[in-house]
Amino acid sequence: MTVLRTGPMTVIKDAGRPGHAYQGVAPSGAVDRGAYARANALAGNPPGAAVLECTLGGLRVSFDEPAVVALTGTDAVLTVDGTAAGDDRPVPVPAGAVVAVTVPRRGLRSYLAVRGGIDVAPVLGSRSTDQLAGVGPERPAPGDVLPIGAPPADPVSSPGAPPPTAEGPLEVDLGPRDDWFTTEAIATFLGAEYTVSPAGNAIGLRLDGPALIRSRTAELPSEGVVRGAVQVPPDGRPIIFQADHPVTGGYPVIAVLTPEAADRAAQLRPGATIRFTRAPQ
Known part of the structure; x- marks a missing residue:
């Protein structure tokens, strides 16, 4: 996957690195854990796979090979070569296609999962970027090529209807x-x-x-x-x-x-x- 544009803020996130507080390193991980977990489930990944956490949209990436992606977290629209492909469902992407995340009207952080997960090198057992401690992979930049892991053996399946949007205190x-x-x-x-x-x-x-x-x-x-x-x-x-x-x-x-x-x-x-x-x- 080649990063073409990152928008205001895009980082790599997974389930975090618990167990290192004694070293002064917090768990980090996805900020919205529910949306992160759902993106992986929609893409057919096992729990804990690394995804892109995109703040206020503007993300654009391309794929060298066919892929399956999923977007959750906000009402941002996922597009493939400029055509709206929907969100909160697995989306097949042909080789060479450009995938983009629009600016959401509601919500802040969108999660783009790719079947196989983003396979950058883990740091202390996690692929999450910790913005405070400076631990984990660097923030993706335009031109970066991110490796994608081998797709899981199990077929993609829907985790069911999305949870209702919670309101109130x-x-x-x-x-x-x-x-x-x-x-x-x-x-x-x-x-x-x-x-x-x-x-x-x-x-x-x-x-x-x-x-x-x-x-x-x-x-x-x-x-x-x-x-x-x-x-x-x-x-x-x-x-x-x-x-x-x-x-x-x-x-x-x-x-x-x-x-x-x-x-x-x-x-x-x-x-x-x-x-x-x-x-x-």
């Missing part, structure tokens, strides 16, 4: 440091509306909105954080950690998004408004 589990905030701050966090700041990426989403007031003034020793952790720095404005988050954080984590909510957060554009709610216990 992002579900969270409070803690582990919700006791560092006042009762009023917890009520604000679970009731106020926040706006996604332009200062966001695969590392974290900064939110604008009412400040959350701490009940403690002491410094918190750095401790481990996870994808979906909602950390609150001294200015009181929450930050949602995404896939390329740091291994540790020194500010209290008021709550952690559920896995499904973390996937939804991965598709939020700057200017989007969100609310938080407690997940059912």
Whole structure:
């Protein structure tokens, strides 16, 4: 597969590299894990195959040999030699064809899977590009030729209807440091509306909105954080950690998004408004 154009941001992603936090390396992996997994399933790949994660479309690639591709994550349109081929289904591509991903109207990150997976060399057991740690393959650039792995023996099969688009507040589990905030701050966090700041990426989403007031003034020793952790720095404005988050954080984590909510957060554009709610216990 030859990269012709990358759009605003295209990186290689897979299921991530868990188990290396002691080395200072976070799991990374696809930012929207549900969309990533579905793209691989549609392409007939086993779980964990590497794909292209494309932010705001604009991706164009060509194939030297016949291929099967699938696109998920947003409402971007997949085209083959300029003809719309649909999305959320396996699409056969003839040799020499150009595959493009249009700019989505809704959502942020699209996932282009190729049957066989992108077969670049793994780093610490993963083909994911970690934008914070600088670990993993380089970001693809125009002119790069990416190897495709051998196609699986099993035939391509549909994983079923796509899941419905979820709306409403992002579900969270409070803690582990919700006791560092006042009762009023917890009520604000679970009731106020926040706006996604332009200062966001695969590392974290900064939110604008009412400040959350701490009940403690002491410094918190750095401790481990996870994808979906909602950390609150001294200015009181929450930050949602995404896939390329740091291994540790020194500010209290008021709550952690559920896995499904973390996937939804991965598709939020700057200017989007969100609310938080407690997940059912």
